[in-house]
Amino acid sequence: MTKRVNRRLFHAALAFAAVCALTVPSMTIRADKTAEAGEGTQTALAAVQEETPGTEQSQDTAAVTLTTVPEEDSESFVLQLQSIRDIQQTQLEQVQTQIRTLTQLQETAVIDAAQLQLLGQLQTLEQVQLEQIAQTDTQLQAFADLMTAEEELAEGPEIIFVGDSRFVQMHNAVGGSDYVWIAKSSQGYKWFASEAVPQIDAVVGRGTKILINLGVNDVANVNAYAELVNKKAAEWTQKGATVYYASVNPVENGQYITKSMVNTFNKKLQARLSPQIHWIDSFSYLQGTGYTLTDGLHYSKGTSKTLYKYYLSALGRV
DSSP, rough: OOOOHHHHHHHHHHHHHHHHHHHSOOEEEEEEEOOOOOOOOOEOOOOOOOOOOOOOOOOOOOOOOOOOOOTTTTHHHHHHHHHHHHHHHHHHHHHHHHHHHHHHHHHHHHHHHHHHHHHHHHHHHHHHHHHHHHHHHHHHHHHHHHHHHHSSBBBOOOOOEEHHHHHHHHHHHHOSSSSSEEOTTOOOOIIIIIIIIHHHHHOOOOOOEEEEEEEEGGGHHHHHHHHHHHHHHHHHHTTOOOOEEEEEOOOOSSSOOHHHHHEEEEEEEEHHHHSEOOOOOOOOHHHHHHHOOSSSSSOOOOHHHHHHHHHHHHHHHO
């Protein structure tokens, strides 16, 4: 089964790699030649950590700066992770150079106790750096595989609106758009399961945002809605889509539907939907901004336009 890139994984792994890079001490060896005396020149080696406040970093000191990248730009995250990998490699090579210098002194028997201690510390640091580089390489490969899998997913329409007569009127109010509208008057769960779902299946793809707003005509089917939407959302998510369910919006108390029934439906449905489905509380939004009903159930053209803009905002389109 094709996997979709997990954006949170990018954030977590990138942060982890950054910590790895920044916690490796930047160490340089300074060779100080003293005055020649007697048989030759004495060379003193010292490990220097470039951590003095107020001083400029030397070329040997690695600095990592992570920029904020939009979640959608996964390629930029990989590039930043690769940059961290390059820094880790540079630090490793610096440490290995120091180890070779000290090892040569050890072989010629001119190393003192402090230098010998430093050699052991550097060798330990080398192993830590090798492990960090291996972890970064593993992450880079995993991201490459995930990005390849994502590219293989077919791209779908940007937004699919799914609803009843309220969405039919909304579509008429806002005019033509580039989005897909799957809506029919006086419909509910049966229509959703038999007609709307197959239509969604036929077009959904990578990047699609599906917004569902059904239930005002059959609030008694709340459990059926939850079960089917949860099942289909898992499938649509695997295709690269994101699923939203908008609350049933305010009504006037009537023979077949009341405000209390709408409130109960919304509370039950929200509680039963899986976490991967984003809940849009348009009911509370309209309660706060105000709305106009033309027949106790359907909204005026102005209210439909206002609600449409709110939905687009919730979907990240405004």
